Amino acid sequence: MDNVVVNDSPCALTEREMEGIMEEALAEKQFLAYYQPQYNHTTGLLVGAEALVRWKHPDHGLIAPANFIPLFEKNGFITKLDLYVFEQVCIFLRKCIDEKMPLVAISTNFSRYDIFQPDFVEELETIRLRHDVPVKYLRVEITESSVMGNHTQANEVMKALHEHGYVVEMDDFGSGYSSLNVLKDIDMDIVKLDMLFLSEEGSRHRGGIILSSVVRMFKWLGLPVIAEGVESIEQADFLKSIGCDYMQGYLYAKPLPGEEFYALLGSKSIGRMVPQLKVIDNLNVNEFWDPRSQETLIFNNFVGGAAIFSYYQGKVEILRVNQKYLREMGMNMSEKDVIRMDPLGVFDDENRKIYLDMLDKATIMGDEQECETWRSLSSSCCGEERVCIRSTVRLIGKSRDNYLFYAAIRNITAEKERFNSIIDNERRFKAASEQVNIYYWEYTVATHEMRPCFRCMRDLGLPALLTNYPDSAIEMGIFPPEVADMYRDWHRQIAEGVPELEAVIPLTMDRVPFRVRYTTEFDENGRPVKAYGSAAGIVNEA
Ligand code: C2E
Ligand code: CA
Ligand code: CA
Numbered sequence: 001m002d003n004v005v006v007n008d009s010p011c012a013l014t015e016r017e018m019e020g021i022m023e024e025a026l027a028e029k030q031f032l033a034y035y036q037p038q039y040n041h042t043t044g045l046l047v048g049a050e051a052l053v054r055w056k057h058p059d060h061g062l063i064a065p066a067n068f069i070p071l072f073e074k075n076g077f078i079t080k081l082d083l084y085v086f087e088q089v090c091i092f093l094r095k096c097i098d099e100k101m102p103l104v105a106i107s108t109n110f111s112r113y114d115i116f117q118p119d120f121v122e123e124l125e126t127i128r129l130r131h132d133v134p135v136k137y138l139r140v141e142i143t144e145s146s147v148m149g150n151h152t153q154a155n156e157v158m159k160a161l162h163e164h165g166y167v168v169e170m171d172d173f174g175s176g177y178s179s180l181n182v183l184k185d186i187d188m189d190i191v192k193l194d195m196l197f198l199s200e201e202g203s204r205h206r207g208g209i210i211l212s213s214v215v216r217m218f219k220w221l222g223l224p225v226i227a228e229g230v231e232s233i234e235q236a237d238f239l240k241s242i243g244c245d246y247m248q249g250y251l252y253a254k255p256l257p258g259e260e261f262y263a264l265l266g267s268k269s270i271g272r273m274v275p276q277l278k279v280i281d282n283l284n285v286n287e288f289w290d291p292r293s294q295e296t297l298i299f300n301n302f303v304g305g306a307a308i309f310s311y312y313q314g315k316v317e318i319l320r321v322n323q324k325y326l327r328e329m330g331m332n333m334s335e336k337d338v339i340r341m342d343p344l345g346v347f348d349d350e351n352r353k354i355y356l357d358m359l360d361k362a363t364i365m366g367d368e369q370e371c372e373t374w375r376s377l378s379s380s381c382c383g384e385e386r387v388c389i390r391s392t393v394r395l396i397g398k399s400r401d402n403y404l405f406y407a408a409i410r411n412i413t414a415e416k417e418r419f420n421s422i423i424d425n426e427r428r429f430k431a432a433s434e435q436v437n438i439y440y441w442e443y444t445v446a447t448h449e450m451r452p453c454f455r456c457m458r459d460l461g462l463p464a465l466l467t468n469y470p471d472s473a474i475e476m477g478i479f480p481p482e483v484a485d486m487y488r489d490w491h492r493q494i495a496e497g498v499p500e501l502e503a504v505i506p507l508t509m510d511r512v513p514f515r516v517r518y519t520t521e522f523d524e525n526g527r528p529v530k531a532y533g534s535a536a537g538i539v540n541e542a
Contacts, residue, residue, distance in 0.1 A: 011067035033088040034255035038248040052255045078111045090131040102270040107139035112146030121160040135165035143171040151185040195229040215244045311403040316343040328411045331382040346375035388416040437537035494531045
């Protein structure tokens with residue numbers, strides 16, 4: 001396998017020597033195109049290849065591009081070399097077509113010095129047409145750094161390439177400073193992410209988080225992603241788990257000489273690279289990542305907590321949250337805490353089902369859906385806590401099995417707990433009152449409203465709310481006429497601030513003696529607000 005003997009150590013030739021022989025080397029066909037296959041990790045299908053140049057020097061063996069590309073970029077020879085490689089690719093494809101071989105698209109690397117040549121696209125077309133290769137088999141690979149700071153001009157080149165039908169790949173994405181701007185401004189078709197940028201020790205975990213967010217973002221934009229430099233099965237599985245299917249790297253194959261790649265084409269099943277996600281709906285996704293855009297303003301200034309998350313093969317991944325989201329969650333959560341958290345891991349089985357059912361419903365109906373769920377959250381500062389969140393979700397993007405949601409959330413833990421404790425108290429009190437034969441009610445001073453207990457309602461047929469109390473009850477005959485005036489007077493006294501009242505009163509139609517008590521509740525200014533009444537049956541011990 002001579003393809004592995006690429007000389008990666010410093011080249012024996014000096015720059016001057018290389019410069020002196022480069023033209024001759026080109027004429028003698030010492031520059032060779034190698035082909036590194038690209039696979040769909042899920043299906044195992046070959047989906048494409050990248051052409052990588054090697055210099056096969058008669059005395060020094062195979063020389064790796066790192067040794068001569070920078071020099072050729074300096075002296076301008078690079079354009080000649082790149083067009084030569086492109087022509088070799090066309091010749092290779094022509095041969096495959098003639099021999100009825102299965103085919104995949106092949107991408108060629110172009111330097112930043114090539115793409116801004118005034119007749120760059122015409123040159124490609126001349127070569128392509130010379131060999132009569134359909135444009136769908138040819139991809140143009142340019143690095144992110146080559147378009148940096150030159151977005152307008154780069155887009156003109158992009159436009160010309162697209163007009164002729166070329167697919168453009170953005171190479172080494174994430175290596176530059178302005179990746180998000182590039183993504184927003186440049187009309188690319190495929191993104192290549194290099195694993196090497198993420199493999200630095202110590203930044204592994206962060207790298208993983210960034211990578212998964214970036215991959216989601218691309219899917220959302222409808223851009224296929226090729227992960228490059230994939231060396232281990234762990235990397236491949238991780239990439240697959242975050243939704244990146246297309247891979248290139250030593251794990252699958254090293255760059256192969258033409259004959260070996262040709263043999264591979266004959267033996268392997270061939271697939272096609274397809275964009276995975278079609279964005280639907282009214283959010284302008286490009287603008288969404290621009291810090292000054294309207295969408296971002298809405299997102300950040302939205303009255304409540306908001307998040308963008310994706311739902312892919314039963315997994316939820318949070319991509320973005322606003323400041324208010326963190327505040328709603330409480331516990332001094334940071335964005336890092338949230339993004340690190342396994343979004344479905346915070347639920348118990350019952351709550352997870354409620355949540356996933358809501359997502360499914362939102363997916364099917366395409367409208368807004370709401371649910372309330374309890375979650376166990378943990379933050380770096382506050383440990384573990386259970387919170388209840390009301391979420392409203394809306395689908396904003398989808399592909400076959402990848403969904404993107406917008407969520408508005410509200411922390412309703414306090415409300416829930418108050419409500420639950422009321423229900424709890426009510427239940428306890430109800431049980432106790434049955435045991436001791438007590439009726440009870442709540443009287444609101446300002447409105448003359450009375451709310452009876454469950455037992456009052458059941459035994460006396462009272463509605464849940466009586467207005468104009470106590471007259472309404474007196475009219476119903478619950479109080480005998482001889483105590484009516486006294487009972488009316490009690491309520492006047494309560495309004496004047498008497499804290500407690502007590503008397504034995506024969507109640508109900510059967511005039512059974514009850515010990516009736518009132519306890520008044522005051523506000524912070526000492527004004528009576530409510531009075532709690534109870535009527536306890538007196539056990540006749542005689
Ligand atoms: P690149 O375009 O990012 O190409 C990928 C490089 O990563 C290749 O190095 C490839 O052999 C290597 N690679 C592939 N899989 C793995 C892996 O699993 N692990 C590791 N560690 N490396 C992997 P190569 O062929 O030495 O090329 C280096 C660079 O030289 C290329 O980087 C590209 O920027 C440039 N280059 C290569 N051929 C051409 C060309 O024809 N024209 C221009 N302008 N530049 C070229
Ligand atoms: Ca490349
Ligand atoms: Ca690359």
